[in-house]
Amino acid sequence: MIRADRVIAFRSDRTVYQYGNRCVKVYTRSHSDVDVLREAMNLAAAGEAGVPAPRFIEIARQEERLSLVMEYVPGETLAMRMASGRYTPDSCLRILTQAQLLIQAADASCFSGQREELRKKIGRSGLEDTVKRELTERMDGMEEGDALCHGDLSPENLILSGRGSPVAADWKQAFRGSREADAAAAWLSLDMAQGREAAMAYLEIYCRASGADRETVMRWVPVMAASRLAGSFRREKEMLLELLGASRKDGEQ
Ligand SMILES: Nc1ncnc2c1ncn2[C@@H]1O[C@H](COP(=O)(O)OP(=O)(O)OP(=O)(O)O)[C@@H](O)[C@H]1O
Ligand SMILES: [Mg+2]
Structure with a gap:
């Protein structure tokens, strides 16, 4: 071997x-x-x-x-670059946003539709039925979209290959759907790996560059969090559940 x-x-x-x-x-x-x-x-x-x-x-x-x-794509990941401290966080988040906009503008016809994918994942989330129903209804009330969404465009999954645009790895969560849902997924990954400040900075940069609405992106966050519960590891699961609890309470106010 x-x-x-x-x-x-x-x-x-x-x-x-x-x-x-x-x-x-x-x-x-x-x-x-x-x-x-x-x-x-x-x-x-x-x-x-x-x-x-x-x-x-x-x-x-x-x-x-x-x-x-x-x-194999040689090069450092955007996460490594962020950790190096050689670049400002905003400049790194702009790289992430530009890569995401490039992907979102591509033809998504070969990808599964987001509603079908998310419905299945929320079904396997282990959340109570009432919560699953609430999140599924929230999803169904949002615009479906037909953008190519990577579904987990985190700094860990973006390789700076030094030959043109950064290369996106890890396509298991990809779908055809709403770019705001895709931004919510990226927000979640940043929130869990880099903290709330980085996630909020990304939200500003992404919405400014794409014209997307901040509130719409944030409305997607609990749906995307639920969709990631099945198959997530203990620490990630704890963070997602905490976020879901907080988001539901915020939504009730
Ligand atoms: N083709 C590739 N060339 C170079 N590096 C890669 C490649 N594919 C993945 N990687 C690196 O390996 C890491 C892990 O790969 P990937 O994200 O696909 O695995 P995973 O275990 O499913 O990830 P996660 O834990 O994020 O769900 C990526 O974050 C990326 O940095
Ligand atoms: Mg990955």
């Missing part, structure tokens, strides 16, 4: 390796074949839509584990 050059990311249910110019994401059996194929499908669709994404190579099965094989 060829040895991996290094482990890029390790999670309890998947590991990302670099093998020369290839990047391989190996899933444990807790992932269904459909989940892995959907992520691969999204990655291939992003390539066909012409957005900067690692090139899809193949799906392989070894000892019952599925692997997604794609091109």
